[in-house]
Amino acid sequence: MxxxxxxxxxxxxxxxxxxxxxxxxxxxxxxxxxxxxxxxxxxxxxxxxxxxxxxxxxxxxxxxxxxxxxxxxxxxxxxGGTRKPFKKGTIVASGFALALLVTGLATLAQRGALATPEFAGNAAPLVPVGASLRAYGEQLFTTYLLPVQIVGFLLLIAMLGVIVLSKKFEGLEDVK
Amino acid sequence: MDFSFYFDLPLWLRLVLQGTAVILVLFPIAAACSMAERKISAWLQGRPGPNRTLPPLLAWVPGIWVLQKLGIFQLAADGGKFVFKEDPVPGHVNKLYFIAAPILAMIPALTTVVVVPFGAYLDSAGKIVPLVLANVDIGLLAVFAVSSLGVYAVILAGWASNSKYPFLGGVRASAQLISYELSMTLSVLPVFLWINAPGGQGTLSLFDVVQFQSQPGFWGGAWFVFTMPLSAFIFLVALFAETNRQPFDMPESESDLVGGFHTEYGAFKWSLFFVAEYCHMVIGSAVFILLFFGGWNPLPWVTLTDTVQALAHIIPVATHPLFMGILGISIFLVKICFSIFFFMWVRWTLPRFRYDQVMNIGWKQLLPLSIANLIAYTIGIALLQK
Missing domain, CATH: 1.20.120.1200 (NADH-ubiquinone/plastoquinone oxidoreductase chain 6, subunit NuoJ)
Known part of the structure; x- marks a missing residue:
C-alpha cells in the first residue's frame, strides 16, 4: 500500500x-x-x-x-532572442515520434500491462539483478557482455568525435 | 540493563529517534568546527584568538575562565548573531534560487551520514553489529552519489546572485568538483578490489571495509593506509578539493573573488553554507578514516573487540553493548577531530593554488596517478589472490 x-x-x-x-x-x-x-x-x-x-x-x-x-x-x-522556425525535417520527425508514442500508449492501455518476459525455470525465485552487486556484475559480464562492449565502443567513438570537433587542426603540425 | 523496550518500539519511531540523535551530534560538531578554525588559525599564527566573550550572568562561576579562554561563548554569540542580524536579499538576485541554494547545501551534507557507520558492538551471541542508520550494500557509492549533489548549492548560489564574482565562483565550483570526483572514485577502487575476494557476495559497505581491517594477523590488522598509501593520499587531496578547503577553495577564493559564490549572502543563509561545508568535512573525514584508518579500531593491529575484551579483565562491564558502542564512537570521534585539525592545519599552512594549477593538478597529475595506482593494484591483487 x-x-x-x-x-x-x-x-x-x-x-x-x-x-x-x-x-x-x-x-x-x-x-x-x-x-x-x-x-x-x-x-x-x-x-x-x-x-x-x-x-x-x-x-x-x-x-x-x-x-x-x-x-x-x-x-x-x-x-537569447527569438526561436528560429522549425525546419521541415524536424516537423516530420516529431510527428513520427508522436505517432509512435501514441501507438505505444494505446497498446499498453489495451493490454493493461507490459508483457512480462518469460524466464527459463520459472520455479526458481527471481533475484532482482539490480539488488546485489554480485548478481549485477555477473549479468553484466556474462549475459550482457556484448551490449556493454558495444556501448563502451560507442562512447569511445563519441569521445573521439568530441575531440575532433572541438580541437581546431591547423595544418599537420598539430596532428603530430 | 535491558534494552528490549527500545526494540519493541515501532520501527518508524526508532528510525526518527536514531536520525535525530545523529543530527544532534553532527550539527553541533559542524558548528563547533567554526570556533576550532578560529582557535587553530590563531594558534598557528601565534595569537590568542577569541578569548574575551563571557555572559555577565555566568562570570561568578569559579573556573569559567577556562571556557572563556577556549572561546566557547564566542561560538554561542556568533551563532546568535547570525540568527538575529538583518538578512539582506539584494534586489538584483533571482529570489527563489537565491533562497533555495543554502537549503540545498544542507540537504546532501546531512543526508550522507545515513550510510556512514560510526561504531560497533558485540551482541549477546558475540556477533559484531555496526552502529549505522542504514547498513546498505552500496554504502560508499551512496555517499559519493549524495555528496555529489552538493555542487548544485554552490552553482545555484553563484548563478542566482546575478553578479560577476559569485558567478565565477559557481562556474569554478562545477568544474573543480567534477574534476576531482574522478580521482576520488578511482583512488578507492583498489580497497574494494582487495576486500571483494573471488567467491564473496560483493560489497561496497563501509562497515565491511572496517571489518576487513580488523582481522587477526599482521596483514589482517594492517590499516589500508599502510598497504595502500598512494590511494589514501589521492583520496585525501581529492577530499580537500571536494570540500572546497584550502588550498583548493577556488569557488570562494577571497583574494580574487571577494567571497566567491557567497559574496551576496549574509546572516543565517551564509552560516548555512558554512555549516554545510563543515558537515561535508566531518563526513568526508569519517569516510576517509573508515577506508584507510581502521574506523573505530583504536590502533593498527588492535581492534575494538580485542580492546574491550582486554578491558573486561579490569572493568567487567566493558563487553556490554552500551560501553562498547560508546567507546567505539568516542575513538571514531577522536580520529575525526584529528582529521579536521589536519584540514585546518593545511589551510593555515599552504598557500592557495591558482585556478589553472588546480585544473592541472586534477587532470594532468592526480587522475593519471590514480589510474596508474589502480592498474598496479589490480595486477598485484590478481597475483596475490590467485
Missing part, C-alpha cells in the same frame, strides 16, 4: 519535472527540472529494489551530467 503511494508520488514528480524540462523558458530552471526528474527515476529504481542502479543514476546523471549541463548553460546567454 505504502509502496503504491510512493510509486505515484515519485512517478508524478518524475513526469511533472520532465514536462518542466521542456516547458521552462529559463534554461537553468529546465536543467534543474531535469535534475529533479533524474532523482525521481532513482527513487523509482529504489522501489524496484535496484539500489545499485539508483545510486549510479544519482552519482553519474544527477551528480555529474546535469552539473555539466548547468556549467554550459550558465556560460551561454540564457535569455
Amino acid at each position: 505504502s509502496t503504491d503511494i510512493f510509486f505515484y508520488l515519485f512517478a508524478a514528480i518524475t513526469a511533472g519535472s520532465a514536462l518542466a524540462v521542456v516547458l521552462c523558458k529559463n534554461t537553468v530552471a529546465a536543467a534543474l527540472s531535469l535534475l529533479v526528474s533524474l532523482v525521481g527515476v532513482a527513487a523509482l529504481f529504489i522501489l524496484l529494489d535496484a539500489f545499485l542502479l539508483a545510486a549510479l543514476m544519482v552519482f553519474v546523471y544527477a551528480g555529474a551530467v546535469v552539473a555539466l549541463f548547468l556549467f554550459i548553460v550558465m556560460l551561454i546567454d540564457t535569455y
Whole structure:
C-alpha cells in the first residue's frame, strides 16, 4: 500500500519535472527540472529494489551530467532572442515520434500491462539483478557482455568525435 | 540493563529517534568546527584568538575562565548573531534560487551520514553489529552519489546572485568538483578490489571495509593506509578539493573573488553554507578514516573487540553493548577531530593554488596517478589472490 503511494508520488514528480524540462523558458530552471526528474527515476529504481542502479543514476546523471549541463548553460546567454522556425525535417520527425508514442500508449492501455518476459525455470525465485552487486556484475559480464562492449565502443567513438570537433587542426603540425 | 523496550518500539519511531540523535551530534560538531578554525588559525599564527566573550550572568562561576579562554561563548554569540542580524536579499538576485541554494547545501551534507557507520558492538551471541542508520550494500557509492549533489548549492548560489564574482565562483565550483570526483572514485577502487575476494557476495559497505581491517594477523590488522598509501593520499587531496578547503577553495577564493559564490549572502543563509561545508568535512573525514584508518579500531593491529575484551579483565562491564558502542564512537570521534585539525592545519599552512594549477593538478597529475595506482593494484591483487 505504502509502496503504491510512493510509486505515484515519485512517478508524478518524475513526469511533472520532465514536462518542466521542456516547458521552462529559463534554461537553468529546465536543467534543474531535469535534475529533479533524474532523482525521481532513482527513487523509482529504489522501489524496484535496484539500489545499485539508483545510486549510479544519482552519482553519474544527477551528480555529474546535469552539473555539466548547468556549467554550459550558465556560460551561454540564457535569455537569447527569438526561436528560429522549425525546419521541415524536424516537423516530420516529431510527428513520427508522436505517432509512435501514441501507438505505444494505446497498446499498453489495451493490454493493461507490459508483457512480462518469460524466464527459463520459472520455479526458481527471481533475484532482482539490480539488488546485489554480485548478481549485477555477473549479468553484466556474462549475459550482457556484448551490449556493454558495444556501448563502451560507442562512447569511445563519441569521445573521439568530441575531440575532433572541438580541437581546431591547423595544418599537420598539430596532428603530430 | 535491558534494552528490549527500545526494540519493541515501532520501527518508524526508532528510525526518527536514531536520525535525530545523529543530527544532534553532527550539527553541533559542524558548528563547533567554526570556533576550532578560529582557535587553530590563531594558534598557528601565534595569537590568542577569541578569548574575551563571557555572559555577565555566568562570570561568578569559579573556573569559567577556562571556557572563556577556549572561546566557547564566542561560538554561542556568533551563532546568535547570525540568527538575529538583518538578512539582506539584494534586489538584483533571482529570489527563489537565491533562497533555495543554502537549503540545498544542507540537504546532501546531512543526508550522507545515513550510510556512514560510526561504531560497533558485540551482541549477546558475540556477533559484531555496526552502529549505522542504514547498513546498505552500496554504502560508499551512496555517499559519493549524495555528496555529489552538493555542487548544485554552490552553482545555484553563484548563478542566482546575478553578479560577476559569485558567478565565477559557481562556474569554478562545477568544474573543480567534477574534476576531482574522478580521482576520488578511482583512488578507492583498489580497497574494494582487495576486500571483494573471488567467491564473496560483493560489497561496497563501509562497515565491511572496517571489518576487513580488523582481522587477526599482521596483514589482517594492517590499516589500508599502510598497504595502500598512494590511494589514501589521492583520496585525501581529492577530499580537500571536494570540500572546497584550502588550498583548493577556488569557488570562494577571497583574494580574487571577494567571497566567491557567497559574496551576496549574509546572516543565517551564509552560516548555512558554512555549516554545510563543515558537515561535508566531518563526513568526508569519517569516510576517509573508515577506508584507510581502521574506523573505530583504536590502533593498527588492535581492534575494538580485542580492546574491550582486554578491558573486561579490569572493568567487567566493558563487553556490554552500551560501553562498547560508546567507546567505539568516542575513538571514531577522536580520529575525526584529528582529521579536521589536519584540514585546518593545511589551510593555515599552504598557500592557495591558482585556478589553472588546480585544473592541472586534477587532470594532468592526480587522475593519471590514480589510474596508474589502480592498474598496479589490480595486477598485484590478481597475483596475490590467485
